[in-house]
Amino acid sequence: MGKALPLKAPRRGGGARRVRRAPAKSSSKKSYPKYLAGAVVLALLVRTFLVQGFRMPSHSMEDSMLLGECLLIEKLSFGPPVPFTDLRLPALDQPAPGDLLVFRYPADPRRTYLKRCIAVEGQQVEIRDKVVLVDGVRAPDPALAKNADPRVFAAGKLPRDNMAPRRVPPGQLFVLGDNRDYSRDSRSWGFLPRELVVGRALWVYWSCEGAETLDFANLGALPGVLYAQARSLPGRVRWGRLGTFVR
Numbered sequence: 001m002g003k004a005l006p007l008k009a010p011r012r013g014g015g016a017r018r019v020r021r022a023p024a025k026s027s028s029k030k031s032y033p034k035y036l037a038g039a040v041v042l043a044l045l046v047r048t049f050l051v052q053g054f055r056m057p058s059h060s061m062e063d064s065m066l067l068g069e070c071l072l073i074e075k076l077s078f079g080p081p082v083p084f085t086d087l088r089l090p091a092l093d094q095p096a097p098g099d100l101l102v103f104r105y106p107a108d109p110r111r112t113y114l115k116r117c118i119a120v121e122g123q124q125v126e127i128r129d130k131v132v133l134v135d136g137v138r139a140p141d142p143a144l145a146k147n148a149d150p151r152v153f154a155a156g157k158l159p160r161d162n163m164a165p166r167r168v169p170p171g172q173l174f175v176l177g178d179n180r181d182y183s184r185d186s187r188s189w190g191f192l193p194r195e196l197v198v199g200r201a202l203w204v205y206w207s208c209e210g211a212e213t214l215d216f217a218n219l220g221a222l223p224g225v226l227y228a229q230a231r232s233l234p235g236r237v238r239w240g241r242l243g244t245f246v247r
Helices: 028-049 222-236
Strands: 051-055 070-074 100-105 108-120 124-128 131-134 163-167 172-176 197-206
Touching: 028 051, 051 197, 100 172, 108 124, 108 131
Parallel strands: none
Antiparallel strands: 051 070, 070 197, 100 108, 100 197, 108 172, 124 131, 124 163
């Protein structure tokens, strides 16, 4: 007789052996909309409450700020407004003389300007032959401020060069452009309400000399114009101003 084979112990639970399948992995593509939505929300929060970009729209701040320069402005210090409400976050600081302030233009809040704060509430401002006095003392001139027009106008003709003493009311600011002879500011349109201040300018992240205006009516010439602008871009960038802090 042949040798008896050992009997296999019955498998617990009986029945056929079940093969466990790995749980199906959810497609990563389904997560892309969530990531995109989160990134958009985060960017909006940062822009609303922390920092925001600003493009210099005029020559009024030369030579401190140049036409077309792109700046980063800090908003948290002055208590940014909460969207769709009349509320503002608590202010951590207050505008001070010398600050470069970005604000909504009082006559048209849809437009945004940048000027230098000269005096705050309670201070008295006077201009004598282009010299700015605050509380009877000559205000420090910004390093790159200038008077480019040699003419001096009397106070009765133009408040640009001579202005009678004015006391800054509560909740208001007096602001000037550094290009003193070619700036519309508190000398012409009055005091700046504190609640219109958007933020304080920090540093320049892009600076480039002007390029030729694009004429979309002449589409045939457009490729050549775009090519010429791209080719001249390295020479038009003000490399020395990129990343500089404003003052």
